Amino acid sequence: MVGLSGEERALTPWKQSFARRLPWLCVNLLTACLAGAVVGFYEDTVAQFAVLAIFLPIIAGQGGNAGMQTVTIIIRDMALGELSPGDGRKALLKELLLGLLIGLIIGLIVGVAGYLVGPIFSTETDIGLKLGLVAGSAMLLNLVAAAMFGVLIPFALKFFRLDPALASSILITTVTDVAGFFFLLALARWILIG
Numbered sequence: 001m002v003g004l005s006g007e008e009r010a011l012t013p014w015k016q017s018f019a020r021r022l023p024w025l026c027v028n029l030l031t032a033c034l035a036g037a038v039v040g041f042y043e044d045t046v047a048q049f050a051v052l053a054i055f056l057p058i059i060a061g062q063g064g065n066a067g068m069q070t071v072t073i074i075i076r077d078m079a080l081g082e083l084s085p086g087d088g089r090k091a092l093l094k095e096l097l098l099g100l101l102i103g104l105i106i107g108l109i110v111g112v113a114g115y116l117v118g119p120i121f122s123t124e125t126d127i128g129l130k131l132g133l134v135a136g137s138a139m140l141l142n143l144v145a146a147a148m149f150g151v152l153i154p155f156a157l158k159f160f161r162l163d164p165a166l167a168s169s170i171l172i173t174t175v176t177d178v179a180g181f182f183f184l185l186a187l188a189r190w191i192l193i194g
Contacts, residue, residue, distance in 0.1 A: 024166065024167060024170055027167070027170055028170045028173075028174075031170065031171075031173075031174035031177075031178075032174075032177070034174065034178055035060070035174065035177040035178050035181055038178055038181040038182050038185070039056070039181055039185070041185075042181075042185035042186070042188075042189060045185050045188050045189045045192070045193060046185065048192075048193065049121075049122070049131075049188060049192055050121065051117065051118065051120075051121040051122065051131065052134075052184060052185065052188055054117070055110070055114065055135045055138070055184055056180070056181060056184060058110065058135075058139075059110070059135070059138050059139050059142050059180040059181075059183070059184050060142070060176060060177045060180040060181060062106060062110075062139060062142070062143065062180075063139075063142035063143060063145065063146045063176030063177070063179065063180045064146070064172065064173045064176045064177065066099070066102065066143050066146040066147065066150070066176075067146035067147070067149060067150040067172035067173070067175065067176045068150075068169060068172060068173075069150070070095050070098075070099075070146065070147055070150025070151060070172075071150045071153065071154060071164075071168045071169065071172050074091060074150065074151055074154045074155070074164075075154050075164050075165055075168060077091075078154060078158065078164060079165075085155065085158070085159075088151065088155050091151050092148065092151045092152070095147040095148070095150060095151050096144065096147050096148060098147055099143045099144040099145075099146060099147025099148065100140075100143075100144055100147075102143055103139060103140035103141070103142075103143035103144050104140060106139055106140075106143060107136040107137065107138075107139040107140035107143070108136060110135045110136050110139045111132040111133065111135055111136025111137075111139075112132060112136075113132075113135065114128070114131040114132035114133075114134065114135035114136065115128040115129060115131065115132030116128065116132075117131070118130070118131035118132065127192075130191050130192055131192070133187075133191060134184065134187045134188045134191050134192060135184065137183070137187055138180065138183035138184035138187055141179070141183045142176060142179050142180040142183055145175060145176065145179040145183075146172065146175070146176050146179075149171075149172055149175045149176075150172055153167075153168050153171045153172055153175070154168050157171075
């Protein structure tokens with residue numbers, strides 16, 4: 001599920017394992033640079049509100065975990081023959097609903113945390129309320145994105161005749177990292193800086 005070939009076993013010769021794993025890890029390295037570029041684009045926002053750095057790994061991590069839950073279910077059902085290409089729309093709608101509901105709850109929790117820690121890091125008026133709104137909204141949006149792409153990525157890979165188990169985890173992590181960073185920092189620039 002993390003770029004490993006289904007043919008690899010614990011005692012596969014190391015040269016074969018190396019050749020199968022390295023390309024996907026290089027793709028992961030490149031996509032991690034994309035996530036870093038998003039943060040770099042909003043460097044001024046992070047510099048002005050360093051407290052945002054606390055929320056970057058939280059929002060990206062939760063999105064990645066939620067996306068992997070969806071990817072795992074979709075790939076498992078594909079492998080077991082319980083999900084056909086015609087079922088994609090139903091799966092997508094279900095996962096979007098779950099992403100929205102879970103995003104509202106987790107977003108509320110993160111929003112309350114932002115509300116509570118904001119005044120610790122800044123004396124700006126209403127920083128707690130603004131930071132809570134930014135962090136909570138970014139979490140909600142990232143969990144919805146995780147749900148959506150957790151369905152779309154395996155179906156897209158299968159459409160292109162690629163094994164969804166090989167690259168889905170790397171791609172969903174990229175999407176949730178980039179989207180999470182973007183949602184948090186773009187909302188922060190809009191709400192905190194104005």
